[in-house]
Ligand code: HEC
């Protein structure tokens with residue numbers, strides 16, 4: 001039987017709107033062509049020498065703030081956001097990079113920064129108080145389009161961005177002296193501690209911008225590149241490390257920055273080259289490493305690897321956690337096919353110098369690196385790097401425990417034989 005009703009024509013737009021469609025589309029087309037012609041004519045004045053008209057500048061900033069609020073709404077700061085470790089990790093980088101544009105406590109802004117349009121805000125003004133930590137995270141990680149505000153150069157290093165947010169939170173209550181103390185670190189007392197190294201030859205080399213997962217381009221440039229915020233102090237290249245890693249490589253006791261005296265010369269050279277080519281991502285260390293020549297890298301590696309290997313700080317952890325850490329270090333996770341860390345890194349005598357020493361390293365650093373291996377952000381440099389596969393099978397609790405365990409050991413401790421470790425301590429817990 002056929003349906004007696006006439007077929008209903010499906011209308012996408014109701015009639016009332018349809019009658020406006022053609023005129024609107026025509027107006028849009030004319031407007032678009034007009035905009036292209038205007039741009040082609042070149043009469044638009046995009047010069048930064050005159051500021052944006054007041055209303056337009058306010059509108060742009062309003063749109064930016066709304067965008068930040070919207071995109072950061074589901075971000076949660078890490079538990080240690082107020083810790084000295086994170087604050088100190090962000091401090092020197094702020095001073096060398098961000099303060100060029102945004103100024104610092106007791107110090108105003110550079111006239112070159114003030115000639116940018118839009119102008120970088122003086123963050124010590126009301127600006128920092130206007131944003132939540134999550135909003136600051138979004139701004140620092142992603143930067144601001146159509147402005148000089150850069151994105152974080154290591155796109156996958158959220159942990160570093162949070163360190164910068166932690167520092168911004170602390171900076172808003174600092175005076176000049178407090179700012180100087182935290183940003184100069186050990187370098188304020190270091191006079192001529194490190195040799196000035198020769199500049200060396202300059203060979204062009206490829207450099208990855210973005211990161212392993214967010215790489216957008218590989219460019220060629222001659223190294224060393226100018227680091228952002230290179231200065232007379234940084235030109236004296238050894239001193240450039242001291243603010244963060246100390247004269248002895250042990251960095252600061254709060255533990256946000258690694259103890260590099262624990263590494264061998266070859267390991268330091270390898271890691272600096274990975275940062276220098278952008279293969280190992282770190283918004284902080286990449287800026288440092290691009291400024292170094294191969295000769296300087298070799299000189300600094302020789303210097304730091306010959307410093308005494310001492311833990312930077314005493315570690316507090318409960319015995320259950322340490323026992324779990326010890327079990328993972330010595331036995332690994334046999335149910336998941338993870339070899340004991342000791343077979344490469346030590347605890348037992350099986351350790352080899354080819355692997356970085358973990359004894360006495362800061363727990364926060366160890367934990368963060370294991371997390372980075374686990375998500376594939378670190379370790380993609382050589383197919384044979386065993387760490388991504390090791391970390392991929394570990395839970396947060398296991399990472400925490402093994403990090404605390406290695407951190408609690410002294411780098412000078414003699415190796416332990418697995419058979420000497422009490423079976424009770426190795427039992428599942
Ligand atoms: C080359 C200059 C430059 C550098 C370097 C720079 N910024 Fe910015 N930043 C800007 C500009 C320009 C803006 C303003 C964008 C706007 O208003 O649309 C901005 C905006 C900001 C804001 C928002 C301020 C507000 O009141 O809305 C924060 C926070 C910020 N930057 C933090 C940082 C941090 C942290 C660093 C270092 C990692 C940094 N910036 C490095 C130029 C810079």
Ligand code: HEC
Pocket residue numbers: 089092093237238240241242243244245256257258259260263267268271272281282284285288292300301356
């Ligand atoms: C602004 C602070 C800062 C400065 C300056 C700095 N570092 Fe670092 N360094 C760090 C941080 C933070 C890390 C950890 C980065 C990461 O998570 O990958 C690090 C990591 C390293 C590592 C890798 C450690 C490991 O266990 O794999 C080496 C090697 C190193 N730095 C050497 C140097 C040398 C040499 C200099 C001087 C030319 C220097 N750094 C200057 C902050 C700094």
Ligand code: HEC
Pocket residue numbers: 258328329332338339340341342343344345354355356358366367369370378379385386387390402403
């Ligand atoms: C087969 C040997 C091997 C095993 C097993 C192994 N590692 Fe590693 N580990 C390495 C190598 C090689 C590196 C250096 C990799 C690189 O440059 O990224 C490394 C690097 C690391 C680092 C970074 C150190 C630094 O200074 O940046 C940490 C942390 C680490 N391993 C922890 C562990 C833990 C915890 C375990 C056990 C669960 C473990 N490793 C098991 C070989 C191993």
